[in-house]
Amino acid sequence: MKAVKYGSDGLYLDRNAPIPEFEHDHSVIIRVKAVGICGTDFDIKKGEFPVVDGVILGHEISGAVHKIASGVTDFKQGQRVAINGTRGCTNCYFCNVNKSMFCSKGGASKYYGVVRNGGFAEYMVVDDADLCAIPDDLSFQKASMSEPMSSLLHILDVAPIDDKEQSKVLIIGGGIAGLNILNYLNFIGVKNITLIQRSAHRRKLIADMKFKNVTVVSDTDLHSEYLQNSGNPGWGFDNVIDCSGNTEAIANGIKYLRPAGKLALYGLPSKDVSINMNIYDLMVLEKCITGALYQVNNFKEGVDVLIELSRAGRLDFDNYGVKDYTLDDYEKAFNDLTDRKIIKAFILPST
Amino acid sequence: MKAIKYTGSGILELKHVPIPKISQPTDVLVKVEFAGFCATDLEIKEGHYFVPVGTTLGHEIAGSIEEVGSECKLFTKGDRVILNPHGFCNSCKHCSERLPHFCLGKNVAPPIGLGSDGGIANFVIAQERRCVSIPPDLPFERAVLTEPVSCILHSLSRGRPINNESRVLIMGGGFIGTLATFCISEHSPRKIVVCEICPKRIENLLALNMPNVTIVTPAELVHEKETHIKDAAYGYDMVFDYTGADSAIQLGFNLLATRGCLILFGIMQDSSTVKFKPTDILYKELTITASLSSPHQMLAAVNKVNQFCKSGLLNFNKLQIRIFPVEEYEEAINLFKSHNYTKVIFKMN
Numbered sequence: 001m002k003a004v005k006y007g008s009d010g011l012y013l014d015r016n017a018p019i020p021e022f023e024h025d026h027s028v029i030i031r032v033k034a035v036g037i038c039g040t041d042f043d044i045k046k047g048e049f050p051v052v053d054g055v056i057l058g059h060e061i062s063g064a065v066h067k068i069a070s071g072v073t074d075f076k077q078g079q080r081v082a083i084n085g086t087r088g089c090t091n092c093y094f095c096n097v098n099k100s101m102f103c104s105k106g107g108a109s110k111y112y113g114v115v116r117n118g119g120f121a122e123y124m125v126v127d128d129a130d131l132c133a134i135p136d137d138l139s140f141q142k143a144s145m146s147e148p149m150s151s152l153l154h155i156l157d158v159a160p161i162d163d164k165e166q167s168k169v170l171i172i173g174g175g176i177a178g179l180n181i182l183n184y185l186n187f188i189g190v191k192n193i194t195l196i197q198r199s200a201h202r203r204k205l206i207a208d209m210k211f212k213n214v215t216v217v218s219d220t221d222l223h224s225e226y227l228q229n230s231g232n233p234g235w236g237f238d239n240v241i242d243c244s245g246n247t248e249a250i251a252n253g254i255k256y257l258r259p260a261g262k263l264a265l266y267g268l269p270s271k272d273v274s275i276n277m278n279i280y281d282l283m284v285l286e287k288c289i290t291g292a293l294y295q296v297n298n299f300k301e302g303v304d305v306l307i308e309l310s311r312a313g314r315l316d317f318d319n320y321g322v323k324d325y326t327l328d329d330y331e332k333a334f335n336d337l338t339d340r341k342i343i344k345a346f347i348l349p350s351t
Numbered sequence: 352m353k354a355i356k357y358t359g360s361g362i363l364e365l366k367h368v369p370i371p372k373i374s375q376p377t378d379v380l381v382k383v384e385f386a387g388f389c390a391t392d393l394e395i396k397e398g399h400y401f402v403p404v405g406t407t408l409g410h411e412i413a414g415s416i417e418e419v420g421s422e423c424k425l426f427t428k429g430d431r432v433i434l435n436p437h438g439f440c441n442s443c444k445h446c447s448e449r450l451p452h453f454c455l456g457k458n459v460a461p462p463i464g465l466g467s468d469g470g471i472a473n474f475v476i477a478q479e480r481r482c483v484s485i486p487p488d489l490p491f492e493r494a495v496l497t498e499p500v501s502c503i504l505h506s507l508s509r510g511r512p513i514n515n516e517s518r519v520l521i522m523g524g525g526f527i528g529t530l531a532t533f534c535i536s537e538h539s540p541r542k543i544v545v546c547e548i549c550p551k552r553i554e555n556l557l558a559l560n561m562p563n564v565t566i567v568t569p570a571e572l573v574h575e576k577e578t579h580i581k582d583a584a585y586g587y588d589m590v591f592d593y594t595g596a597d598s599a600i601q602l603g604f605n606l607l608a609t610r611g612c613l614i615l616f617g618i619m620q621d622s623s624t625v626k627f628k629p630t631d632i633l634y635k636e637l638t639i640t641a642s643l644s645s646p647h648q649m650l651a652a653v654n655k656v657n658q659f660c661k662s663g664l665l666n667f668n669k670l671q672i673r674i675f676p677v678e679e680y681e682e683a684i685n686l687f688k689s690h691n692y693t694k695v696i697f698k699m700n
Binding site for chain 2: 093094097099102104158166233234245247250259260265266268269270271272273274275276277278282283284285286287288289290291292293
């Protein structure tokens with residue numbers, strides 16, 4: 001079968017990868033229908049995110065059940081499913097304290113598309129417990145967003161928004177992650193959302209999506225506003241969510257917090273970069289910085305949220321700038337994303 | 352009356368000044384019995400924390416009501432009280448969000464001893480609302496510990512709740528660190544470790560014989576981490592920094608377990624910077640936050656001090672706390688600054 005793999009020289013298309021086989025009696029072979037490309041995949045491509053050499057990439061996956069092993073009772077051939085890439089074993093110390101992503105057998109250690117073979121392939125093998133059934137009215141592309149959607153829900157677990165009416169929320173970065181968060185928070189009724197987006201072109205794109213109660217600004221404009229308000233103790237945001245991973249943005253994100261405000265790091269920061277944080281500044285206003293990594297028991301919730309958003313007409317991809325590609329065209333997909341021609345790319349391995 | 356005033360950079364002086372008069376109908380005049388001196392006061396003396404020149408210091412105050420204003424309803428002469436130094440308007444945005452210590456109200460009188468004249472004096476004026484009753488059998492010299500204990504209780508509320516599974520690290524075994532250890536022990540966490548660099552303080556901490564508490568040096572902590580290098584579950588769930596020292600904060604941060612919380616409390620210089628890697632914060636889902644104080648913790652703090660007093664935990668000898676007559680303030684402050692005592696309290700009357 002065809003599969004896009006990671007090698008030390010970069011990504012490559014293997015046309016003769018073996019079709020995976022059952023690993024145990026709860027294995028399921030999936031015919032992959034849609035897999036999203038994620039910011040992490042770019043870091044992997046650059047060699048900045050640790051992956052197993054020769055692994056098939058792709059961790060935002062949906063497909064159809066192709067074959068089930070003898071112990072599988074919850075799913076049947078042809079069934080449409082989304083795949084949880086980081087499910088914990090539910091049985092170890094970490095899973096028991098709700099830290100499944102640190103699970104030694106599951107979580108990040110089994111991460112499909114990073115540690116175990118993922119979805120940039122015609123077929124993949126998973127455990128039945130990794131699957132979540134999806135309704136017929138949720139497209140495979142949308143269903144593949146379950147993984148990022150469930151991760152972003154986890155942000156709200158670690159840095160809750162206390163009051164939908166009153167809390168002022170700032171999202172740094174209007175790429176697909178920032179947009180997903182914006183879309184979701186707007187949908188659930190958070191009234192005061194500001195989004196920083198550097199490029200004017202993308203700011204216009206987002207403005208055209210016509211979200212109500214959302215302000216889109218450039219990073220320089222927000223910083224000016226911050227400086228102008230330096231004597232105003234009431235200015236600032238209750239929640240700042242960084243989707244950019246950019247060191248300067250993170251340092252500024254701390255500054256933009258109101259007293260007792262929370263900054264959640266979500267975008268992958270550059271490795272080996274430190275911020276010289278002025279902790280006095282952090283201290284006198286009781287600010288808080290935390291991090292949100294992957295999903296923790298949020299996967300089903302992520303699927304449910306996607307279904308809700310889709311049925312409410314909130315996942316209109318034409319607005320987003322989204323495109324489908326074949327496995328053969330994977331390089332073009334990465335390039336189009338890099339060139340910012342599109343915001344999101346889906347690879348459809350079965351076409 | 353006598354009052355210890357900040358008279359310019361580096362200088363505190365014992366001044367003789369008139370007893371203040373009540374000018375607002377909801378103010379009271381408090382006769383101060385004991386006033387605590389705190390690390391913040393040292394910062395004020397050294398010009399690192401701004402108060403107007405001529406301000407009387409003292410925000411840890413225990414005494415009795417001497418006189419009440421014409422519209423006072425809550426207290427009468429002779430009532431035994433401690434003072435909450437901070438006021439809040441109760442109607443601004445921050446107050447309504449339970450952030451009274453960031454009150455935006457324009458007409459709130461400044462904090463006692465930190466912006467307006469304080470209680471290292473024979474008498475002090477306060478709004479009636481800032482007075483808190485103390486139990487009749489709680490001696491004034493113990494009650495005066497209420498304000499710092501309220502700050503400690505607030506710091507315990509800033510991170511995740513401490514429970515039987517928690518592994519807690521306390522950086523700093525001075526006055527605050529020790530009282531914080533008492534408070535944290537009540538939650539019966541899985542592990543409590545206190546890290547202290549000063550050998551004399553380590554001796555005092557060991558002599559307290561706190562059950563289930565381990566006292567370590569920074570080197571021992573580093574060694575502990577090295578022996579657990581392969582253990583992904585190792586680390587502390589809550590780290591409280593009560594030192595304000597960059598090196599302690601850095602060490603504490605490095606010892607956080609996944610999902611660990613670092614709470615900054617100790618006073619830092621405003622030039623303090625500590626290096627954090629955002630990748631560490633993200634990949635371990637760490638939280639870093641800070642704690643100041645909260646007027647909402649005053650009542651709980653009175654109860655806590657009362658409880659500790661009754662169970663004999665507030666032995667000043669063992670805690671290296673010393674009471675000085677206010678006339679000996681210079682010696683007292685020097686001994687406090689050089690860590691001969693963890694806390695000094697002035698006897699005012």
